Amino acid sequence: MSASEGDELATLVISLRRHLQRQQRMGVRFVARPGVAAMTPTATENKKAVADKVERVSTNSDRGEVRSLEELRDDIGDCRRCKLHSGRTHVVFGIGNPNAKLMFVGEGPGRDEDLKGEPFVGRAGQLLTDIITKGMGLTRDDVYIANVVKCRPPENRNPEPDEVASCEPFLKKQIELIRPKIIVALGKFAVQALLQSKVPITRLRGNWHTYMGIKLMPTFHPAYLLRNPADKKLVWEDIKKVMKEMQQ
Numbered sequence: 001m002s003a004s005e006g007d008e009l010a011t012l013v014i015s016l017r018r019h020l021q022r023q024q025r026m027g028v029r030f031v032a033r034p035g036v037a038a039m040t041p042t043a044t045e046n047k048k049a050v051a052d053k054v055e056r057v058s059t060n061s062d063r064g065e066v067r068s069l070e071e072l073r074d075d076i077g078d079c080r081r082c083k084l085h086s087g088r089t090h091v092v093f094g095i096g097n098p099n100a101k102l103m104f105v106g107e108g109p110g111r112d113e114d115l116k117g118e119p120f121v122g123r124a125g126q127l128l129t130d131i132i133t134k135g136m137g138l139t140r141d142d143v144y145i146a147n148v149v150k151c152r153p154p155e156n157r158n159p160e161p162d163e164v165a166s167c168e169p170f171l172k173k174q175i176e177l178i179r180p181k182i183i184v185a186l187g188k189f190a191v192q193a194l195l196q197s198k199v200p201i202t203r204l205r206g207n208w209h210t211y212m213g214i215k216l217m218p219t220f221h222p223a224y225l226l227r228n229p230a231d232k233k234l235v236w237e238d239i240k241k242v243m244k245e246m247q248q
C-alpha cells in the first residue's frame with residue numbers, strides 16, 4: 001500500500017468511526033452486515049429480516065432491566081429503531097395511571113397526538129374521553145392509554161409489520177409493568193395486531209379474548225365512530241361488558 005492509499009484509508013476509518021458514534025448517540029445499537037440489503041429477499045428472508053430487526057432493537061426492557069414506566073420511557077429515549085422516527089415530532093409513550101385496572105390500546109398517534117406527545121387528544125381522543133368519563137364514570141387519570149406504535153405513521157397510514165415488530169416490545173413491557181385487569185383494544189388495526197388475527201373486527205368485537213394472559217375486549221376505534229355514529233351503540237354494548245367485568 002502506498003503512503004497516499006494509507007492516508008486515504010486512515011481518513012475513511014476516522015469518518016466511519018465518527019458516523020458510528022453519531023448513530024450510537026441516536027440510539028442505533030446494531031449495524032446490518034453489508035450486502036444483505038443488496039439481495040432481493042424471499043418471503044422467508046423477509047420474515048427473518050423482521051425477526052433480526054427485533055433482535056437488533058434489543059433493549060434494556062427486553063433484557064428485563066426495566067422496572068418502571070419511567071425507566072421504560074428512558075429506555076425508548078429518542079428512539080430510531082424503525083423508520084417511523086423520521087416523520088415524528090414526539091414519541092407518544094402513553095399516559096395515565098401506572099396501576100390502572102383498565103388499559104386502552106389504539107393503533108398509533110395521529111397529527112394532534114404527535115404534536116402534543118400524548119395519545120388520544122384530537123377529536124377521536126375527545127370521544128374516547130367521553131366514553132371514559134360520561135360512559136364509565138371514570139377519568140383519564142384512572143385508566144392507562146397507549147398505542148401499538150409510539151410514533152406517527154406518515155399520512156396516518158397503518159403501521160407496517162416491521163414497525164409493529166420493532167415497537168411491540170415497548171407495549172408489551174408497558175402492559176407487563178401496569179398489569180391491567182382488562183385491555184380494551186381500539187380499532188381494527190390494534191385488535192388484529194394484538195390478537196395476531198385477520199378476522200374482521202366486526203366479528204371480534206364484543207367478545208372476550210386474551211393477550212399476555214389479560215382479558216381483552218376489542219371494539220371500534222373512536223375515529224371510526226366519528227364517521228359511523230350509528231355504531232356507537234355497539235361500542236356501548238362492549239363497554240358495558242367491560243364495566244361488568246371490572247366490578248367482578
Ligand code: SF4
Nearest residue numbers: 079082085150151167
Ligand atoms: S415507532 Fe416505536 S420502534 Fe419505531 S421509532 Fe417510534 S418508538 Fe421507536
